[in-house]
Amino acid sequence: MADSASDTSSIRNVEIETSGVEEKQGGLDVPEKTSGKLGDSKRYYALYAVHPQRKLTNTESDDVDLQENSQSLSVIATNLIAAAEIDLRKSISSWLSKDTVLPRKGRFASIGLNLESEYSSSAICYSSIVESPATDPLDFQNVSAESSSSVSAENKQHFVVSFISFHDSSLDLFRNEFDQYVQGLAPLLDKELFVACQTPSKSANNSALADKPLTFPDLSQLGTGIQTYLEQWPTAVLGYLTRTLQFMGADIEHLIFAALSNASLHISGTTNEMEEDIRRFFRCCSLSSLVEQLQPDNTSHKSITGSSDSAELWQLQAPVVSLTFKPQEQVAQESSSSDSRVIMNPLRSCTFCRNAADKLMSLDVSNVTKIRDFLESIKLAFVHNLNKLKRFLKQAEVDYYDLYRSLCYLKKCGCGELLMQYVKLDGEPETLSVLAALEIFIKDMNQNLT
Incomplete structure (x- = not known):
């Protein structure tokens, strides 16, 4: 008893x-x-554009085409200082280089970043791939069946968004919240691409358009809507x-x-x-x-x-x-x-x-x-x-x-x-x-x- x-x-x-x-x-x-206070300033973000670079490594086999996939990242928006942003970019590049295709699931990782003369190994980073079509989402009538079938992953613009915290050691408990928040970023990027994208000439034939990868616009001048969305992640995801x-x-x-x-x-x-x-x-x-x-x-x-x-x-x-x-x-x-x-x-x-x-x-x-x-x-x-x-x-x-x-x-x-x-x-x-x-x-x- x-x-x-x-x-x-x-x-x-x-x-x-x-x-x-x-x-x-x-x-x-x-x-x-x-x-892990919301009022603290040690929460950051970074948004990168992914530019695939494909290098041929083996052309001796007729039936096997072995290629090494690598991606270069260009920063679009961040509130990190330059030294910390470079460390983050290296970490993300290493993550992307481990797979032959871009990962479809966000990851949490502990990374070391140089921030304000302090080197921290306890920063927690959530990174995820965001995919956006590189074509005019409204111009359906000018896309034939042949050209639409040729639009593959290489004809889509990919981004990497990262949210970094120096004091939230349990960010992985918020995976669902992060994933949902990243999904909300995709429509904003689609709109930004639509505005910035140069409409291809209508005189170009479809076969030539299908063979040539699409040119992605420069997003260095980012709209305030995306900037605000990135800045508000602590309040929206955790608050x-x-x-x-x-x-x-x-x-x-x-x-x-x-x-x-x-x-x-x-x-x-x-x-x-x-x-x-x-x-x-x-x-x-x-x-x-x-x-x-x-x-x-x-x-x-x-x-x-x-x-x-x-x-x-x-x-x-x-x-x-x-x-x-x-x-x-x-x-x-x-x-x-x-x-x-x-x-x-x-x-x-x-x-x-x-x-x-x-x-x-x-x-x-x-x-x-x-x-x-x-x-x-x-x-x-x-x-x-x-x-x-x-x-x-x-x-x-x-x-x-x-x-x-x-x-x-x-x-x-x-x-x-x-x-x-x-x-x-x-x-x-x-x-x-x-x-x-x-x-x-x-x-x-x-x-x-x-």
């Missing part, structure tokens, strides 16, 4: 298993890392965490609970930009990938022995959570006892989520990488609790003492109700029978698992 009482697996006492060794961590405190915490305050615990419940979120009473920030924060806390992994197939129906409905299919139901925000003026007119801006229906939470929210609100809201690390720790702690409960229930199939341990664990962990729903996703009939017995006892004794 002493073992089960001390082993609560709450968010304040998390055990993390690494390489088969179980280590105890006093709460979900993320290890101290260098500051949603800060904005959501500041906007919701202590009510963030209900958003975390909804995310762990695999809820469907409906938001009203706020701007489109704020709604998108909240949804991105919600996805950071969501375990939807785990639900999909555990969700049984449509043909797999698991029943529970002794259940009133022997054909019942256990699955985590996706509740609908409505999030309504009251205008600031309305809050000012109301009494101080009801000054919250957030109305959630249903308004639910648990001890696990309350502890997580308390910890989040104690963090520096501008330190986005530490916040993101902590959100990952929340999910890790929840999954750890789930695995431990499954182990107890499996042992309880043959041991009444472990049945009691399972009950104690459900009461102590702070998220017992949610854990039971996840167990039902992939539990074996024997395990679900044990869980059904516990649910009956908990209901009869009016036990609270939140």
